[in-house]
Amino acid sequence: MVPIVDISPFVDEASYDDETRRRVAEQWDSAMMHVGFAIITGHGVHPQTISALREGAMRFFADDLASKNAYNHGPYGNPLGGYTGVGAEAVSRTRDAHGSDGGADHAGALPDLVESFVFKPESPMSRPAVLEGAGAAYHAAILRVLDTLHRLTAASLGLPADFFASYYSPHQPETVSLRLAYYPPLSPEAQVSSAMRYGEHTDYTGFTILHQDEADVDDIDSGGGLQVRLKTGEWHAVPPTPGAFVVNIGDLYEVWTNGRWRATVHRVMKPPPGSAAASAPRLSIPFFTGPRNDAVIEAMPTCVDEGRPPKYAPVRALDHLLKKLQGSNV
Numbered sequence: 001m002v003p004i005v006d007i008s009p010f011v012d013e014a015s016y017d018d019e020t021r022r023r024v025a026e027q028w029d030s031a032m033m034h035v036g037f038a039i040i041t042g043h044g045v046h047p048q049t050i051s052a053l054r055e056g057a058m059r060f061f062a063d064d065l066a067s068k069n070a071y072n073h074g075p076y077g078n079p080l081g082g083y084t085g086v087g088a089e090a091v092s093r094t095r096d097a098h099g100s101d102g103g104a105d106h107a108g109a110l111p112d113l114v115e116s117f118v119f120k121p122e123s124p125m126s127r128p129a130v131l132e133g134a135g136a137a138y139h140a141a142i143l144r145v146l147d148t149l150h151r152l153t154a155a156s157l158g159l160p161a162d163f164f165a166s167y168y169s170p171h172q173p174e175t176v177s178l179r180l181a182y183y184p185p186l187s188p189e190a191q192v193s194s195a196m197r198y199g200e201h202t203d204y205t206g207f208t209i210l211h212q213d214e215a216d217v218d219d220i221d222s223g224g225g226l227q228v229r230l231k232t233g234e235w236h237a238v239p240p241t242p243g244a245f246v247v248n249i250g251d252l253y254e255v256w257t258n259g260r261w262r263a264t265v266h267r268v269m270k271p272p273p274g275s276a277a278a279s280a281p282r283l284s285i286p287f288f289t290g291p292r293n294d295a296v297i298e299a300m301p302t303c304v305d306e307g308r309p310p311k312y313a314p315v316r317a318l319d320h321l322l323k324k325l326q327g328s329n330v
Helices: 018-034 047-061 065-069 129-156 188-193 251-256 317-328
Strands: 004-006 037-041 082-084 115-119 176-183 196-201 207-211 226-229 235-237 245-249 266-269 282-289
Touching: 004 018, 018 037, 018 129, 047 115, 047 129, 047 176, 047 282, 115 129, 129 176, 129 207, 129 282, 176 196, 251 317
Parallel strands: 004 037
Antiparallel strands: 037 245, 082 115, 115 176, 176 282, 196 266, 207 245, 207 282, 226 235, 226 266
16 A cells, blocks of 8 residues: 655644654655655645646647647657657666666567656746646646655655755756646557556656546556555555645665665556546646756765665766666657
């Protein structure tokens, strides 16, 4: 099971005492150690901020391909954001030694059955009118959630409250990405071309803050939604919790925590051919978070000692990100 953590004691600190925050910090550390995922409530994002973006995204993706391609500014992961169509990405090809399964060879993985729009408010390129206001509001709200998660994480790992500030400031717009990931209804050809809508992978950098499609269900065989691989090797479906976000760590947190927290492999399976879910679209909204491109990530001081030497070489955040993006682009 993916644990649920109420982060409100770190959102509205004046209303809670230190002991309450200590207990939440312990829950957070346990979730990231044992699962690498958590469902967060009490985050402070207004439901209308979420619904407005989802409505705008569905209107954008319902448009014709030529209209959407007008916002294509390069391959997925380019610094300008914008649209990329189905078949542009094969995320399983990015597998490496990160992740609780120790990595796997997916060099021949088929392209993923997803199209995307990456919303970057600071990009000089134009953005669809149906996304402009809602995307900017959502982007700003999730940055506030990220700040809360950093304070929570610092408390969880015995670090100064401002530990992450030097890794994220000054803010570099290209290091965070608001992605609208749209899974179109499966054509007869797509239903037999691959077992997955989005392949097995670990995320690349810091936290991913995800709003799931509310139609996802708790059914490992027929849901067609997010699934995570537990340390036992079993796959577990993650049904949406109303009003919540799903948060998971990327590879750089493995390096930062010296393996205490492990990036968890996850995927999006296809629903069975002919099912209601197969003929319905799916929209998930992940927000990928830094750190800054030039930040050098190495084991935190509280995660190393004489008995726990660093397991990973220091790595520049941009170098790791580019390696992953280059591996995923078809």
